[in-house]
Structures are given as structure tokens and as C-alpha cells.
Amino acid sequence: MKEIKGAILIISGPSGCGKSTLLKEIYKNIPNYYFSISTTTRDIRGEEEDGIDYHFVTIEEFEKNIEAGNFLEYARVHNNYYGTMLEPITKALNDGKLVVFDIDVQGHKILREKLGNLITSVFITTPTLKILEQRLVARDTDTKEIIEKRVESAKSEICEFLDYDYLIINDNIHKATKEILSIASIARAKTKLFDKNSIVKEWLNS
Numbered sequence: 076m077k078e079i080k081g082a083i084l085i086i087s088g089p090s091g092c093g094k095s096t097l098l099k100e101i102y103k104n105i106p107n108y109y110f111s112i113s114t115t116t117r118d119i120r121g122e123e124e125d126g127i128d129y130h131f132v133t134i135e136e137f138e139k140n141i142e143a144g145n146f147l148e149y150a151r152v153h154n155n156y157y158g159t160m161l162e163p164i165t166k167a168l169n170d171g172k173l174v175v176f177d178i179d180v181q182g183h184k185i186l187r188e189k190l191g192n193l194i195t196s197v198f199i200t201t202p203t204l205k206i207l208e209q210r211l212v213a214r215d216t217d218t219k220e221i222i223e224k225r226v227e228s229a230k231s232e233i234c235e236f237l238d239y240d241y242l243i244i245n246d247n248i249h250k251a252t253k254e255i256l257s258i259a260s261i262a263r264a265k266t267k268l269f270d271k272n273s274i275v276k277e278w279l280n281s
């Protein structure tokens with residue numbers, strides 16, 4: 076643990092709650108972060124780009140990476156594989172970055188077990204399930220069947236919110252943005268706590 080200088084911010088919540096929308100605010104306002112680009116077997120959606128939003132791979136490629144032990148964590152979500160490659164995360168943490176994850180509740184559980192105190196986590200949701208469904212329909216990026224599957228998954232995902240450090244009810248985008256930025260600043264401050272040796276050295280020498 077001693078050599079890790081970075082910290083981790085995990086954002087989870089049901090599909091359509093507003094994770095990507097709020098993450099954009101973090102990227103505009105928080106310095107020295109690294110966004111974890113996940114690997115997935117799902118199809119490209121809307122304006123997404125390979126290597127920017129996700130690394131889009133086949134099921135065979137994904138399973139090869141599982142066998143090779145290349146994932147820090149992975150899970151099956153809405154019938155597709157999603158996973159985080161270990162190598163870029165290790166590098167970003169060693170570089171003292173705030174590493175930001177958009178992962179599901181299973182991924183959060185795994186990272187909690189592996190990385191404990193390095194993590195600050197936030198669960199985002201809408202005021203009601205109905206509003207979640209309305210947002211997915213209004214986003215207009217998924218078929219009716221995919222939306223139904225995601226709404227169904229939301230019913231079990233919501234049960235996990237107590238395992239997170241913070242909860243944001245994204246009813247108003249301005250309020251939710253303020254809240255996520257405050258939480259990101261707190262998570263950022265942890266990078267300094269984990270760089271304890273250099274902080275103590277600086278303090279003693281000043």
C-alpha cells in the first residue's frame with residue numbers, strides 16, 4: 076500500500092441515472108484525474124468511439140483476457156461483459172492520479188474488497204424508477220427491449236446503495252453537479268493522505 080500515491084472515485088447507479096452526464100462535470104473541473112476506460116462486449120451505442128468511451132471487443136477476446144488474468148475486475152451486466160484492465164489503473168495510481176470509475180455494483184464490491192480505503196464511492200439514482208425509464212426513453216439510444224432489461228436490472232441495483240459512501244438523487248442537474256464535485260474533491264484529498272511519507276518529510280523539513 077505504501078507505494079500507491081493515487082486514489083479512487085467510483086460512480087455507480089442504474090442505467091439512465093445520469094452517470095456520464097455528471098462525469099463530464101468532473102472532467103471539466105477536477106485536475107489530475109484518470110478516467111478508467113472499460114472493456115466491453117456490448118455493441119457501440121450512439122456517438123460512442125472505440126478507445127474513448129470503451130474498448131469494444133468480442134466475447135472471445137474478453138474471455139482470453141479473463142484467462143490471462145488481465146482484469147482488475149469484471150462482471151456480466153445486462154447480458155454483456157464489462158471489465159477494468161489492471162495495467163493502466165496501476166500506472167495511474169502510481170502516478171498519483173485520481174482514478175475515476177463508472178462501474179456497476181458488482182465491480183464496486185470487488186474493488187472494495189481489493190482496495191479498501193483508497194476508494195470513495197457514490198451511488199447515483201433518479202427520484203423514482205418511472206423517471207429513470209423516462210430518461211432512458213428520452214435519451215433515444217436503446218431499443219425498447221434493452222430499456223426494459225435495464226429498468227429490470229435497476230430494481231436490484233438500487234438495493235446496493237447502502238454499500239456506498241455517498242448517495243446522490245439526480246433530480247436537478249445543477250444540484251447533482253455541485254454534489255458530485257464536492258465528493259470528487261474529497262476523493263482527491265485522499266491521494267494526499269496516501270502519499271503520507273512525502274507529506275511527513277515535507278512537513279518536517281519546512
Ligand SMILES: Nc1ncnc2c1ncn2[C@@H]1O[C@H](COP(=O)(O)OP(=O)(O)OP(=O)(O)O)[C@@H](O)[C@H]1O
Pocket residue numbers: 088089090091092093094095096097210211213214245246247248251
Ligand atoms: N438531472 C437530470 N434531469 C433530466 N435529465 C437528465 C438529468 N441528468 C441526466 N439526464 C439525462 O438522462 C439521460 C441519461 O443520462 P446518462 O446517459 O448520463 O446516464 P448514465 O447513467 O450514464 O446511463 P448508462 O449507464 O446507460 O450509460 C441523458 O439523456 C441525460 O441528458
Ligand SMILES: Nc1nc2c(ncn2[C@@H]2O[C@H](COP(=O)(O)O)[C@@H](O)[C@H]2O)c(=O)[nH]1
Pocket residue numbers: 086087088089090113114117148149150152153157158159177178179180181182183
Ligand atoms: N463491473 C463493471 N461494470 C462496468 C464497467 N464499465 C461499465 N460498467 C457498468 O455497466 C453498466 C452498463 O453500462 P453502459 O455503458 O452499457 O450503459 C453501467 O452500470 C456501468 O457502470 C466495468 O469495467 N466493470
